[in-house]
Amino acid sequence: MNQPTEVSSLAAWSDSTKIPYEFYTDPEIYQLEMERIFRGPFWHPVALVAEIPTPNDFKTLTVGETPVLVTHSEDGQCRAFINACAHRGVQLTVAPRGSAKRFTCPYHRWVFATDGSLLGAPGDETFPAAFCKSESGLKELKTVNFYGVIFATFDPDNTPPIEVYFGRVGDALKSCVGDGTRPLKLLGYQKVVFNCNWKVYMDNDGYHAGLLHTAFRLLNFQGGKGELFADGPAGNWGMAYAVERYKDNGFLSDPELVEVKGDETTAAGALIRPVTQVVRHFNSINFRFGRPLGVDKTEVHYGYYGYEDDSPEMLKHRVRQSSNLLGPSGFVSIEDGSVFDRCQKGVTGGVGTMNFVKGIGTAVPDRKTSAQNDETVSTVWWSEYKQLMGY
Ligand code: FES
Ligand SMILES: [Fe+2]
Numbered sequence: 001m002n003q004p005t006e007v008s009s010l011a012a013w014s015d016s017t018k019i020p021y022e023f024y025t026d027p028e029i030y031q032l033e034m035e036r037i038f039r040g041p042f043w044h045p046v047a048l049v050a051e052i053p054t055p056n057d058f059k060t061l062t063v064g065e066t067p068v069l070v071t072h073s074e075d076g077q078c079r080a081f082i083n084a085c086a087h088r089g090v091q092l093t094v095a096p097r098g099s100a101k102r103f104t105c106p107y108h109r110w111v112f113a114t115d116g117s118l119l120g121a122p123g124d125e126t127f128p129a130a131f132c133k134s135e136s137g138l139k140e141l142k143t144v145n146f147y148g149v150i151f152a153t154f155d156p157d158n159t160p161p162i163e164v165y166f167g168r169v170g171d172a173l174k175s176c177v178g179d180g181t182r183p184l185k186l187l188g189y190q191k192v193v194f195n196c197n198w199k200v201y202m203d204n205d206g207y208h209a210g211l212l213h214t215a216f217r218l219l220n221f222q223g224g225k226g227e228l229f230a231d232g233p234a235g236n237w238g239m240a241y242a243v244e245r246y247k248d249n250g251f252l253s254d255p256e257l258v259e260v261k262g263d264e265t266t267a268a269g270a271l272i273r274p275v276t277q278v279v280r281h282f283n284s285i286n287f288r289f290g291r292p293l294g295v296d297k298t299e300v301h302y303g304y305y306g307y308e309d310d311s312p313e314m315l316k317h318r319v320r321q322s323s324n325l326l327g328p329s330g331f332v333s334i335e336d337g338s339v340f341d342r343c344q345k346g347v348t349g350g351v352g353t354m355n356f357v358k359g360i361g362t363a364v365p366d367r368k369t370s371a372q373n374d375e376t377v378s379t380v381w382w383s384e385y386k387q388l389m390g391y
Contacts, residue, residue: 013391016382017360018353024197025348029389030295036388037274038064038292041158042234043144043151043165045276046070046080048177048287050148050184050305051097056114059097061301062291063152064274067091068141069103070150073114078145080152081116081138092138116140147173147180160233167231172238175268176280178307184285187304187319192328194300194337196344198275198292201300202381203354204343205288205336206271207239209373212339215331218251219258220244226267226372235381239269241372243282257324258282261317273381283314284322296344302327356382 013020023029038044044063047070051059057072060083067083069092085092085105092103092112102119103112111119116138124131142156146166153159163170174180194201207228210216226241243265246258260282270278275290275298285305293299304322306315324330328337347354359374360367370376 010391013386016379016386017356019356019382021347021350021352021354024200024344024354025295027295030197030292032389033274033292034064036390037385039066039154040388041153041155041160042274043146043153043159043162044274045149045272045287045289046143046152047078047150048148048184048186048303048305049078049145049150050186051303052078053186054099056099056101057097058093058095058100058114060093060095061289063154064292066154068152069093069138070152071114071116074101075115077115078143078150079114079116080141080143080150082141084139085110086112086118086136086138087121112138146170147177148184149173149177165232165234166236168229169231169236169238169270169272172229172240172268172270173272173278175240175266176270176278176285177305183308184305185308185310185315187306187315187322189304190302190323190327192300192302192337193293194298194340195296196298196340197296198290198298200340200343200347201290201298202271202273202275202277203378204340206237206277206378207269207372209358212335213332214335218249219246220249221246221332228370228372228374228377230368230377230380233384234273235384236273237271237377237380239271239372241267243267256317257321259317261314273384279326281326282321283318284326285318286322286326296348298340300328 010020010022046061046068047059052072055072055074059070061068069081069083072078083091087108087110090105090107092105110121113119118133118136141152143150143152144162146162151162178184226239228237228239230237243260245260248255264283267281277288279286287303289301291299306318325332356375356379359370359376363370363376367376367379
């Protein structure tokens with residue numbers, strides 16, 4: 001019987017197609033990832049402008065384990081801050097989203113503007129003479145707006161310019177978010193917790209062969225004929241494929257649900273490390289913002305979008321299709337959560353490796369392009385991960 005190659009110690013790990021189970025289960029490795037990956041040289045998507053479209057809009061999220069506040073300030077710029085008061089570190093707001101001209105800390109009532117500056121602090125006449133109001137604003141992260149998506153980095157000195165960082169994957173992102181010409185409109189959110197390590201989620205949710213999904217077969221969905229391509233230094237990858245319109249086979253009592261309205265007959269996706277996925281498939285456009293909750297849990301916030309210039313009927317169709325098709329309990333995605341859970345259970349407590357094999361034998365040397373249902377391009381990430389983590 002063929003057994004996965006056993007790796008007796010992590011120091012011996014040299015093959016980015018065979019990932020020792022420890023990388024999905026070890027709490028010390030998880031802590032190192034928080035430092036080297038999540039606070040390392042990565043551009044994290046923190047908001048779409050469509051989520052905070054008007055001045056004073058804001059949203060909060062957690063990047064790795066760091067709370068982040070994203071604001072649309074009065075000067076029109078979107079900014080990201082550590083969501084911690086500059087006085088004693090209290091989380092400034094716990095609202096997921098809202099509109100506010102000022103943020104008042106509940107503890108000692110320091111007040112901050114949407115550009116992060118400190119407007120006032122009660123009792124400041126008693127502060128040390130060296131206290132400087134203009135240097136006591138919120139800690140700001142470097143951000144960039146890339147096709148209407150706000151990206152932030154904790155390590156601006158070592159994170160390349162965004163075009164270099166994404167390379168060709170930028171085209172996939174652009175294709176997902178309206179080609180930079182059709183502004184997006186937020187339709188709503190869903191949130192789910194998967195019982196798996198964040199890398200199990202990323203290894204498996206971005207794209208996998210359709211064999212898992214009964215709905216693919218029942219609905220005659222096309223699969224596996226597109227292309228995957230990795231690019232840039234972070235192991236990001238994109239995908240592009242043609243969509244076949246559903247031919248009514250009587251399986252659904254209301255086939256309109258899976259109808260492709262308009263001319264959206266191509267699809268695209270972008271897998272953005274460390275833990276975000278973007279999918280445009282049929283008339284559904286979604287961003288999946290991941291958040292590790294320890295070594296064996298991952299929370300994912302799904303944001304669903306349409307276009308600003310959509311008709312009311314089209315918006316309604318997108319809402320209905322988005323969650324019912326590709327949402328966490330949609331009938332194309334319902335099996336995913338179960339498989340993520342079983343992956344995590346399968347690798348916990350044992351010794352072995354996760355093996356990336358499909359397409360590896362026939363891959364181009366740098367493994368940066370592959371057929372749609374190959375496992376090849378994911379190994380580009382694991383090579384980068386190995387270096388960043390120091391293995
Ligand atoms: S901790 Fe925010 S005002 Fe004191
Ligand atoms: Fe799936």
